[in-house]
Structures are given as structure tokens and as C-alpha cells.
Amino acid sequence: MAKITHIFKTYFPETNGGLEEAIRQYGTHARKNGFDVEVVSVGAETYTIKTPDGIKTKFYKTTVDVFSNPFSMAFARSFREICANADILHFHFPWPTAELLALFHTIRKPALVTFHCDIHKIKPLKRIYLPFMKQFFKKMDKICISTRGLLKITPYLAQFRDKIEEVSYFINEKRFFNLPDPDPDIIEFTEKFKGYALFVGVLRWYKGLDILLDAAKKIDNDIVIVGKGDLYYKLASRIKNENLGNVHLMGFQGDNNLKFLIEKSKLIVLPSITPAEAFGQILLEGLYFSKPLVSTQLGTGTSLVNRHNYTGFVVQPGSSVALAGAINAIVNDEALCERFSKNAFHHYLDNFTAAVQGDKYIRIYRSFLRS
CATH class of the missing domain: 3.40.50.2000 (Glycogen Phosphorylase B;)
Known part of the structure; x- marks a missing residue:
């Protein structure tokens, strides 16, 4: 072998x-x-x-x-x-x-x-x-x-x-098969929200999370951030000091909780600001779970996964206004959300x-x- x-x-x-x-x-x-x-x-x-x-x-x-x-x-x-x-x-x-x-x-x-x-x-x-x-x-x-x-x-x-x-x-689809039930506190957590934008990833400098927090001030719905990394405490401090009650920092989650959080989300958001973001694994997982995507135009694989106005919206990096506008458009238009959701899974099957x-x-x- x-x-x-x-x-x-x-x-x-x-x-x-x-x-x-x-x-x-x-x-x-x-x-x-x-x-x-x-x-x-x-x-x-x-x-x-x-x-x-x-x-x-x-x-x-x-x-x-x-x-x-x-x-x-x-x-x-x-x-x-x-x-x-x-x-x-x-x-x-x-x-x-x-x-x-x-x-x-x-x-x-x-x-x-x-x-x-x-x-x-x-x-x-x-x-x-x-x-x-x-x-x-x-x-x-x-x-x-x-x-x-x-x-x-x-x-x-x-x-x-x-x-x-x-x-x-x-992605290996079997990763999400036969998982234990999500933790009870995760189930209770999601029941509080009508729908939320979900970010998943290591909390690194190029992920654009400060832009996402700025955008949160212009978004009526909630934002859930899953992951750990160097920026965790900085983000936690901003959320507290700026009273961002609609932003929830969850830390790292195992696959059983992650699958549940994706399934319950309204959309996936990846606000990265530089081409250091090579692809965005969470975008692929979003396609697999039929979720609309909001990402940024970086010249990398992110815009290959998220086709603008087909599986979601691709906006300019670094703009909290554009990011908030894209998220609000999907959250507030059920027909648009449904169209992106349907296209997402077809895009996954055809390409990824x-x-x-x-x-x-x-x-x-x-x-x-x-x-």
C-alpha cells in the first residue's frame, strides 16, 4: 500500500x-x-x-x-x-x-x-x-x-x-453522520433566536471579525461566532464594552454542536479582509447544509464557492455597511433566502x-x- x-x-x-x-x-x-x-x-x-x-x-x-x-x-x-x-x-x-x-x-x-x-x-x-x-x-x-x-x-x-x-x-459528508445529539445548552441557546448569521473559523487577524462587529450595529438579527484563536478576548471585550447584545461568542464547538448550529442558522457569513483567506471551509459546509452565504471578494476560492446573487452575496472586504446590507437582505426576504438555499446545495453537488x-x-x- x-x-x-x-x-x-x-x-x-x-x-x-x-x-x-x-x-x-x-x-x-x-x-x-x-x-x-x-x-x-x-x-x-x-x-x-x-x-x-x-x-x-x-x-x-x-x-x-x-x-x-x-x-x-x-x-x-x-x-x-x-x-x-x-x-x-x-x-x-x-x-x-x-x-x-x-x-x-x-x-x-x-x-x-x-x-x-x-x-x-x-x-x-x-x-x-x-x-x-x-x-x-x-x-x-x-x-x-x-x-x-x-x-x-x-x-x-x-x-x-x-x-x-x-x-x-x-468535504467528507460522513463527518456529519451518526453524531451524538447536540448539547442541551446549545439547543436551548438556539431556541432564543428566530434566525442568525453564523461565522465559524479560527479567530485570526484576516477573518474580518472587527468588521462583522461593526456590521452588527446595523443588523436587527443575531450573529453567532464559533471558534477560538488569538482574537477571542479582544472580541469579547468589544462585545461587552459596546453593548453588542446581538453578537454571541461561542468558542470552539465539536462537530455535533457545529452541525446543529449550522442547521439552525439563517445564513453563513465569512467577512475576511485579505487573500490570506484561501477558501473558507465553512462556506463549503454552508453549501452542503443549503445555507445562503455572505462573503467578500478576495480573488481567492471564496468567490468560487459563493457565487454572487446565486448562492448568496459577495461584497467588498472591509465594508461593514455592505456586509450588514447583504445580511439584512437575506434575513428580511424569505423568497430570496429560499432561492439561495436551493441553489447552494446544487452548487455543492456539481462542484465540491x-x-x-x-x-x-x-x-x-x-x-x-x-x-
Whole structure:
């Protein structure tokens, strides 16, 4: 059984987010198609676990974390062995630690990278790192991007056009099967509201949550925010100090509660402000559960998932007025809401199932093994 090793800086259970979920989907779909799957990452300690979905995960203890780039001495020492024990290496960009190690080692196994997003937060460092990025991409056999739109906002990718494949994210529907009932307090919580806009994600700088709180002042209905992250206490402070009684900060929720919260919501909102938002896993989940979407125009996969005026509204990033207007339009127009809901599930079936997108990775893996 051929072994695929995914390499990325974060993964369950050390962290919980959309990219971790995407990697899990890639892994479970590959296992379904006869591959052995391993994820290599870093964490608080060095340990190995095997998850219920059959994916073996090896964590190496983080030595230092600088600018969201965790470095592990143990991972660096083991990198040659990691590569030797894999049949296919699947990197996930960006993680400079892994990319530099790949440059400084001879890799004799087929390798691909999924380009999730560019480096946006620290632009001076990106200019220094760019030559190394290009050499890393040159070394990869395939580069997978979620949408061709990334070529317009990431010019340096164009020189690798001959090895680029478009593969969008997808979801594993079984994730939401046979779950325990939601917690009683979650059921009681949702009974208070006629309908609410739901945000789900890690509470990071690029998610546009300050804009969402500004928009809340112009929205009659409620906003529910699910997730954890660096901004949690800042958001909690704003909600309290500005008396935003219609905004509810829920923290991280397990899949049983998350499914229930999605089902009970009126719409899904993703107010991200930069292309650091690669795709938005919650938008896919919104399509699957037939929910209208409100997102922002970033030039990334978000607008591939949310088709403006078909599955919801796509507005300009950073505008609380536009965000509030889009949410109010859906909440206050039942016919419009119903139309978007119906279109959402059809859009999902046509474009974002594991069979449509996951099989693209399977074809790449098998082509590597044949060659």
C-alpha cells in the first residue's frame, strides 16, 4: 500500500481550523482509495497518534515559533527519514520550515504542494523569502491551487503554470453522520433566536471579525461566532464594552454542536479582509447544509464557492455597511433566502463533492506511482 505523507505546521488535535479539516479530507479520501496516509506536523510535545479515520499523525516538539512559522529541531533532524519512509510527499504551503528543509535535502520521492495562500502578514520578510519560495516550487512535481483566480493575485505562480493543477477543497459528508445529539445548552441557546448569521473559523487577524462587529450595529438579527484563536478576548471585550447584545461568542464547538448550529442558522457569513483567506471551509459546509452565504471578494476560492446573487452575496472586504446590507437582505426576504438555499446545495453537488475534487488528487497520486 503506497504511503502519502502530508507535511504542514498545524493539524488536529493540536489546532482546529479549515486547513486542518482540508488535509483530513484529503487523507480520508486517499485512504478510501487504497492509500496509507500519514500527517507530519509540530506541537507542544513529540508524540504519535492514530485518529479514528485511520490517519497516523506524528507531531514533533516545537522549538521556537517566529511569525507563525513554528520550527522544530526534532522535525529537522527527522526530515530525511520522513522523506525516505514516504512514497509520495504532499506539502502544504506556507510553512517556511518545511520548504527550506525540502530545498536543503535531496528528495527522491515524487512531491506535490497544495498552495493554500500567499504570505500576506509580513511583507518585508516575504520579499526576502521569495527567491526560496520560487526554488521550492521549482522542485515540486505538481502545484495544486484551489482556483485559477490565484494566478491573478499571485504573479510569481505564473512561471510554474505547466505544473499547476486546479483542485478545490471538498468535504467528507460522513463527518456529519451518526453524531451524538447536540448539547442541551446549545439547543436551548438556539431556541432564543428566530434566525442568525453564523461565522465559524479560527479567530485570526484576516477573518474580518472587527468588521462583522461593526456590521452588527446595523443588523436587527443575531450573529453567532464559533471558534477560538488569538482574537477571542479582544472580541469579547468589544462585545461587552459596546453593548453588542446581538453578537454571541461561542468558542470552539465539536462537530455535533457545529452541525446543529449550522442547521439552525439563517445564513453563513465569512467577512475576511485579505487573500490570506484561501477558501473558507465553512462556506463549503454552508453549501452542503443549503445555507445562503455572505462573503467578500478576495480573488481567492471564496468567490468560487459563493457565487454572487446565486448562492448568496459577495461584497467588498472591509465594508461593514455592505456586509450588514447583504445580511439584512437575506434575513428580511424569505423568497430570496429560499432561492439561495436551493441553489447552494446544487452548487455543492456539481462542484465540491469528494468525487468531483478529491478524485483529482487521486489521479495525481496514481500518476506519480506509474512514473
